[in-house]
Amino acid sequence: MVERSEFKGKPVLIIKRDENDQYPFSFGLNKARLILENLEEIKKFVQEQESK
Numbered sequence: 933m934v935e936r937s938e939f940k941g942k943p944v945l946i947i948k949r950d951e952n953d954q955y956p957f958s959f960g961l962n963k964a965r966l967i968l969e970n971l972e973e974i975k976k977f978v979q980e981q982e983s984k
Contacts, residue, residue, distance in 0.1 A: 933948045933953075
């Protein structure tokens with residue numbers, strides 16, 4: 933589940949596991965760019981950790 937919101941007047945994305953998620957993951961444009969620039973490494977990390 934993904935929502936859009938604002939924090940201090942800046943746009944942010946909020947990612948939740950479900951509607952009742954108490955600890956959502958939120959980030960703004962700069963972190964979104966970092967995630968996109970490093971998406972392959974993130975995928976690799978997930979694959980490595982899931983195979984353990």
